[in-house]
Amino acid sequence: xxxxxxxxxxxxxxxxxxxxxxxxxxxxxxxxxxxxxxxxxxxxxxxxxxxxxxxxxxxxxxxxxxxxxxxxxxxxxxxxxxxxxxxxxxxxxxxxxxxxxxxxxxx
Amino acid sequence: xxxxxxxxxxxxxxxxxxxxxxxxxxxxxxxxxxxxxxxxxxxxxxxxxxxxxxxxxxxxxxxxxxxxxxxxxxxxxxxxxxxxxxxxxxxxxxxxxxxxxxxxxxxxxxxxxx
Numbered sequence: 001x002x003x004x005x006x007x008x009x010x011x012x013x014x015x016x017x018x019x020x021x022x023x024x025x026x027x028x029x030x031x032x033x034x035x036x037x038x039x040x041x042x043x044x045x046x047x048x049x050x051x052x053x054x055x056x057x058x059x060x061x062x063x064x065x066x067x068x069x070x071x072x073x074x075x076x077x078x079x080x081x082x083x084x085x086x087x088x089x090x091x092x093x094x095x096x097x098x099x100x101x102x103x104x105x106x107x
Numbered sequence: 108x109x110x111x112x113x114x115x116x117x118x119x120x121x122x123x124x125x126x127x128x129x130x131x132x133x134x135x136x137x138x139x140x141x142x143x144x145x146x147x148x149x150x151x152x153x154x155x156x157x158x159x160x161x162x163x164x165x166x167x168x169x170x171x172x173x174x175x176x177x178x179x180x181x182x183x184x185x186x187x188x189x190x191x192x193x194x195x196x197x198x199x200x201x202x203x204x205x206x207x208x209x210x211x212x213x214x215x216x217x218x219x220x221x
Binding site for chain 2: 033035043045088090096097098099100
């Protein structure tokens with residue numbers, strides 16, 4: 001079965017700083033989702049990557065899938081309190097999710 | 108996009124009782140799924156809710172414990188039966204396109220079993 005490992009498990013960042021979250025797969029990915037979870041709001045779809053080397057951006061969040069399609073990174077530029085939450089990577093098809101990264105933004 | 112209404116948003120239940128969680132979507136969707144998120148863990152797929160037929164359960168989940176209904180393309184229920192404290196989790200309903208290219212999630216049901 002596909003396993004997704006995220007790092008770090010938790011991250012505390014000062015507002016305005018940049019940060020990166022990684023998602024590593026034990027198998028070649030056919031695509032990867034990134035989601036954000038805030039309590040009481042359900043999961044919010046951020047973006048999906050399908051091709052090796054693909055990079056997508058949404059506001060201050062950029063995600064990239066490596067050429068081998070086994071690792072993805074999510075990068076947030078100039079973090080804001082609204083970025084706080086749990087970030088999950090997920091693999092389509094088998095609907096497998098990573099363990100999540102809890103992001104806290106300190107004012 | 109799809110708007111998903113899930114209820115109840117939270118409940119506290121006694122051991123041995125059952126709780127039914129409802130998921131209503133504002134449009135017809137092909138795929139509906141139920142997930143569980145235990146404290147400190149990631150999402151685990153419980154089952155795929157199939158319209159007009161029995162749900163497809165993942166390894167470790169059985170129909171007697173988690174009966175699922177899906178009477179039409181916009182509605183599904185998940186029942187957590189004969190609950191124990193180990194069932195305390197967040198339960199999430201999700202809908203997707205036919206190829207699961209994009210998934211949308213309800214806001215979840217926080218279940219605590221005493």
